[in-house]
Amino acid sequence: MAFEGLAERLQHTIDKMKSRGKVTEKDVKEMMREVRLALLEADVNFKVVKKFVNDVKERAVGQEVMKSLTPGQQVIKVVNDELTKLMGGEQSKIAHAQKPPTVVMMVGLQGAGKTTTTAKLANHLRKHHNRQPMMVACDIYRPAAIDQLETLGKELNMPVFSMGDKEKAVNIATKAIEQAKEDHRDYVLIDTAGRLHVDEALMNELVEIKEAVNPDEILLVVDAMTGQDAVNVAESFHESLGITGVVLTKLDGDTRGGAALSVKAVTGTPIKFAGMGEKIDQLEPFHPDRMASRILGMGDVLSLIEKAQTSVDETRARELEEKMRTADITFDDFLEQLAQVRNMGPLDELLAMIPGANKKLLKNVQVDESHIGRIEAIVRSMTSEEKQNPSILNASRKRRIAKGSGTSIQDVNRLLKQFEEMKKMMKQMTSMQKGKKKRKGGFQLPFM
Structure with a gap:
């Protein structure tokens, strides 16, 4: 389960607070010390942790909590509210252009699961929003990525626009949009090239594609298991491209969860989707309030x-x-x-x-x-x-x-x-x- 270690630590701390009929400022400080350690162990950005702890402490020692009939429960509510706020506050939905097709650029480093996520998103749009997407193979440096996207397209019975690995990526992207208009496709998902590390050549190509196709959405795919590195990657891509959203992959793995808790606070960019498994249908819209409830052991009945x-x-x-x-x-x-x-x-x-x-x-x-x-x-x-x-x-x-x-x-x-x-x-x-x-x-x- 995602955030397993963090959830266990936070729930243990919260359980101790629940039983208190009266909560003092000292109790709140002790609780926040535990929360701070739990967040740092989960690889949450230290600046994010500092602000979160201060925000919770400020609200938790306020009059509304201390004079409440159930101060322990009120403190937990404050933690839940601030955790939700930290991850974005409310669900951020994928863009939908008034004049189709809606163009979505999928960007990210090699190995983050970008190509698979492109297919998962296409499947999600068709299944849950009744859309007709087209996928575009623009990773011209990895023929295997083109083959993979075409295979996934056949599996989903969904069109994949490809011109092989000899044409420039920007030309493939522009011609794909022309084709999508002819075929009355309402979403174009462009699977771009990745690198093992952020470099100038990669960014230049992505900027060129962005300027040519004017995307409605630029989604950065990051591996949640890379922890703080995922946040650093998000910062780099955001600085160069102005990303509009993040898709976290491998959130079902044995991850410490720091990326999910840091990326919105550090970049100001919302997490829009989370990959919860390897299957093609295991992509979920990211709901900050529901994820906060799961982390704090309050369940997630709506998702169920x-x-x-x-x-x-x-x-x-x-x-x-x-x-x-x-x-x-x-x-x-x-x-x-x-x-x-x-x-x-x-x-x-x-x-x-x-x-x-x-x-x-x-x-x-x-x-x-x-x-x-x-x-x-x-x-x-x-x-x-x-x-x-x-x-x-x-x-x-x-x-x-x-x-x-x-x-x-x-x-x-x-x-x-x-x-x-x-x-x-x-x-x-x-x-x-x-x-x-x-x-x-x-x-x-x-x-x-």
């Missing part, structure tokens, strides 16, 4: 709901819920449920979005994805008749299922027992809810 809305078929969810109410659910239904939940992302990430889960659930529960895979293998080893009517499973059938799924008969028996217990539980819940108004459609995953 959005994931469910995009991953779950609402009509089928209602049908499944009705089956669960009547205890009429089968193993076929269970497989469908499992697939929908897994489409939402890794289970530990979903748990982390539940308020309080960071410290209460994730600390004691290790989500073993391979265990879920074993359950899935057992069910898939059943015949259609067995999935519909598990009561016919005798000893020989169980042996066949165990062998086919690479598990043991004990594993098969355990799953069957849990399945029956779940059906009994659903019956009991239905009888308890009789006479009450039915809830709106939703679903839950058994055995989790």
